[in-house]
Amino acid sequence: MRTIHNLRQPFFILLLLAIVFSGCKQQETLTPEEAKAIAKEAYIYGFPMVVNYKTMNMYVLNENSPEYKGNFNEMQCDARLLGPEDKAIVTPNSDTPYCMLWADMRSEPLVISIPAMEPDRFFHFQLIDLYTHNFAYLGSLTTGNEGGNYLIAPSDWSGETPEGINEVIKCETDMFFSVIRTQLMNNDDLPNVKNLMDGYELQTLSSFLGEDPVAVKSLTDFPTWEEGAQFTPKAFSYLDYMLNFTNPVPEEQALRDKLAKLDLGTEGEFNMDNFEPEVQAAIEKGVSEAFKEMETFITENNTDPLMSSKIFGTRDFLAETATESFGMKNYYMLRATAAHLGLYGNSGKEAIYPTYLMEVPGTPFNAKEHNYTLTFHKDSMPPVNAFWSLSMYDGKTQLFIENDLDRYLLNSNNKDQYVYGDDGSLTLYIQKEPPGKALEPNWLPAPDGPFYCVLRLYGPKEEALNGTWVNPPLKRND
Numbered sequence: 099m100r101t102i103h104n105l106r107q108p109f110f111i112l113l114l115l116a117i118v119f120s121g122c123k124q125q126e127t128l129t130p131e132e133a134k135a136i137a138k139e140a141y142i143y144g145f146p147m148v149v150n151y152k153t154m155n156m157y158v159l160n161e162n163s164p165e166y167k168g169n170f171n172e173m174q175c176d177a178r179l180l181g182p183e184d185k186a187i188v189t190p191n192s193d194t195p196y197c198m199l200w201a202d203m204r205s206e207p208l209v210i211s212i213p214a215m216e217p218d219r220f221f222h223f224q225l226i227d228l229y230t231h232n233f234a235y236l237g238s239l240t241t242g243n244e245g246g247n248y249l250i251a252p253s254d255w256s257g258e259t260p261e262g263i264n265e266v267i268k269c270e271t272d273m274f275f276s277v278i279r280t281q282l283m284n285n286d287d288l289p290n291v292k293n294l295m296d297g298y299e300l301q302t303l304s305s306f307l308g309e310d311p312v313a314v315k316s317l318t319d320f321p322t323w324e325e326g327a328q329f330t331p332k333a334f335s336y337l338d339y340m341l342n343f344t345n346p347v348p349e350e351q352a353l354r355d356k357l358a359k360l361d362l363g364t365e366g367e368f369n370m371d372n373f374e375p376e377v378q379a380a381i382e383k384g385v386s387e388a389f390k391e392m393e394t395f396i397t398e399n400n401t402d403p404l405m406s407s408k409i410f411g412t413r414d415f416l417a418e419t420a421t422e423s424f425g426m427k428n429y430y431m432l433r434a435t436a437a438h439l440g441l442y443g444n445s446g447k448e449a450i451y452p453t454y455l456m457e458v459p460g461t462p463f464n465a466k467e468h469n470y471t472l473t474f475h476k477d478s479m480p481p482v483n484a485f486w487s488l489s490m491y492d493g494k495t496q497l498f499i500e501n502d503l504d505r506y507l508l509n510s511n512n513k514d515q516y517v518y519g520d521d522g523s524l525t526l527y528i529q530k531e532p533p534g535k536a537l538e539p540n541w542l543p544a545p546d547g548p549f550y551c552v553l554r555l556y557g558p559k560e561e562a563l564n565g566t567w568v569n570p571p572l573k574r575n576d
Contacts, residue, residue, distance in 0.1 A: 114492055129357060130380035135375070136356050137384025142392065143353065143430045144337035144362075146230035146437035147163070148328045150275065151336045153441070155188045155323040158200045168480060170202040170273075170317070173300045177292035179282070181498055181506065187498035189440040189552060192506050193487045195291050196299055197278035204272045204315045204343070207251035212236060213297035214245035220281040220484035220556055221294070225250065228271035228340055229447040230437050231413050232445045237289050238484070239448060240266070249275070249303065253345050260307055260389070270413070276440050281484065281556075284511060286533035289375050310394040331370055331378075331385050334360065338368035347413075381496040392435050403569050407446030407558075409436035415445070440552070450558045450571035454551040462552075463572065465544035466501050471575040472551075476522030481567050483557030485510045488526060494549025502544035528572065 156165040157174075165186040167174040175197035180190045201208055210223060222237025235241075236248055248266035251257070253268045278298065280291050297317040304311050322338055324332060341363040346354055358364050360381070361372060370378050399405055408419045409432045420429035436443055443451060454472075457463050463470065472488065480486035487509030492499050508516075508526055512569075516539050518524055527533040527541045530552065542551070553569055561567040 116481070119320070125523075128373070128377055129430045130376050133360070133377045133380040134384040134387075135382040136360050138391075139430075140285055140337070140357050140360055140362060140436045141333065141352070141385050141388035142356075144340075145328065145434040146194035147228055147394070148333045148336045149339040149356070149437050150228055150230055151340050152323055152328065153275070154200055154273075155320070156428045157198065159317075159320050160323065167198060167200075170200050171208065171300060173197055173199045173278075173280075173298055173304070174300065177291075177295060182500045183319075184379040185495075185497060187441055189489075189491055190498065191279070191445075191510055191554065192489065192498065193485070193511075193554065194289070195295070196334070197276075197280075197295055199276040199300060200276070201250065201274050201276065201300070202272070202315075202317065203250065203252050203269070203274075205302070207249055207255055207257070207303045207535065209301050209303055210236065210248045210250060210302070211299040212241075212245050212248075215243050215294055217243050219243065219283065219294075220279075222279055223323070224269055224277045224279070224444060225267070225269070225359075226275045226277070226344055226442055226446070227269050228273055229413070230433060230441070231270070231416070233269055233274070233413075235445070235448060236447070243495070245385065247562045249306075251303075252310040257303075260332055262302070262306075270277070270345050270347065276417065277419075279367055281377075282511065329385075329389060329434070331381050333385070334362060334368045334370075334381075336361045343405075361507070380496075392431065392438060394437050395431055395462075396439065397456070397459055400453065400459070400533055403452040404450065404451065404563070404565060406449075406451035407419065407442055407563060408432065409439075410443040411445040446563060448512070449556045450552055450562060452553045452555075454553070454572045457572075463528075464493075464546045464548050465528070465530045469531075469575045470532075470572050471525050471527055471528070471570050473523055473570055478567065479524070480510070480555050480560040480569070481551065481562050482510070482555045483559060485556050487554045488542060489552050489554065490542050490544055491550050491552065492545050493550055498545065499545045499549070500541040501542060503541075505541075505543055512539075527575070 150395055155164040155165045158170055160166060171543060177195050179192045181192065184190055213528055215221065220238050222235050224232060225234040227233050247262055247265045249263045250267060251268055252272055253270050259266050282288065282291055302311065321335055327336065328335055354363055361368050370381065373381065408423055416429040416432055418430055420426040441452065453461060487507045489507040490499060491497060516524055525540060527537060528544050530544045530546050532538050532541050551572065555562055
């Protein structure tokens with residue numbers, strides 16, 4: 099037998115280097131111009147996945163997080179309404195008590211079971227993949243209020259539909275997030291909502307079938323979230339991690355190849371230190387320019403009352419809207435600005451969100467300087483099949499505002515408590531100080547500074563979706 103002993107030979111040196119570095123990321127040489135261009139595209143493409151990871155980290159990964167809810171595949175229901183202390187999701191909804199679910203299907207599909215409920219109560223399970231597409235809904239407007247069992251599976255699952263399953267729904271990613279909203283009919287309805295929540299159930303497919311459980315894949319090696327990281331190149335570390343749990347669609351393969359040039363979606367971990375200083379600077383500039391483009395897009399389109407109905411939905415819906423409504427070659431800017439403005443917003447047929455962001459372009463509403471009113475005439479109340487609400491948010495934090503009344507919104511569930519004009523109109527007062535005792539039921543407390551409001555229409559009627567009905571303006575009332 100021949101003994102190989104001369105390790106100084108170049109062949110063996112190369113062989114050893116290949117073995118030692120086989121687990122490291124392999125990257126091709128990038129010019130600063132290429133790096134900046136790819137960074138811009140990657141940032142806009144990946145921003146939703148990054149802020150989605152922030153929520154996942156806070157809810158199910160980081161047990162020390164104040165927002166920690168529990169484990170994957172455990173439905174977390176909270177029969178209360180959200181307030182200023184809830185900071186995980188920007189522009190949150192406080193109309194409906196929430197259940198939330200972070201689901202992991204890497205081991206096997208999951209089954210969601212829903213009890214029957216009153217036909218006039220609005221509810222839904224909003225199913226959101228890691229890209230932040232609303233890939234499906236289970237609820238009043240889609241599957242009905244009769245209850246049922248729904249199997250959710252990764253897109254590459256090819257099993258038979260089991261007996262007792264109403265529908266099989268495929269998801270492009272191995273994990274998904276679900277926001278479950280159940281209408282609170284009035285202030286005394288909370289016990290009824292809690293009973294319904296107790297009836298919501300999630301189980302693995304093997305459990306549903308009464309079979310032996312499948313071994314669960316652990317998820318321990320996850321990156322620590324750094325506050326504000328979504329606005330810096332650090333965002334790419336989280337994007338790189340999240341790409342591990344996606345099943346790429348064919349039409350995105352060319353884009354994924356570009357991302358790989360920045361070490362995104364390849365073996366190992368993204369690390370800025372792997373790049374030359376001039377390339378690092380180019381990546382930083384690309385991220386900065388991409389975020390500025392997002393802000394510009396928001397400013398240019400914030401007056402569109404149907405904007406929310408165009409930026410939340412399935413992959414196919416967003417692709418169609420980007421082309422038809424905005425003339426874009428892809429929809430990634432829509433998806434990114436949606437995640438920035440209101441993460442986990444609803445698809446248009448479930449809810450729309452006419453939003454009062456700016457008094458004039460570039461100038462936010464400001465309750466430190468002005469009082470405002472919003473008036474609905476008797477024949478132009480928000481047209482809904484379910485209900486509507488107007489919520490107030492701090493212009494800086496994008497969260498609810500503490501106030502003595504613990505009031506963060508006004509909605510149609512309380513319509514009998516409002517003060518109406520002689521002509522049947524309803525005027526809501528948006529200001530930091532109360533408008534007087536008689537009008538206090540119509541007062542939405544505002545901060546001592548910039549703010550924005552979101553008008554939510556749940557189950558919007560066709561006239562709201564096609565633009566026949568237009569939300570009234572928010573006017574100064576000094």
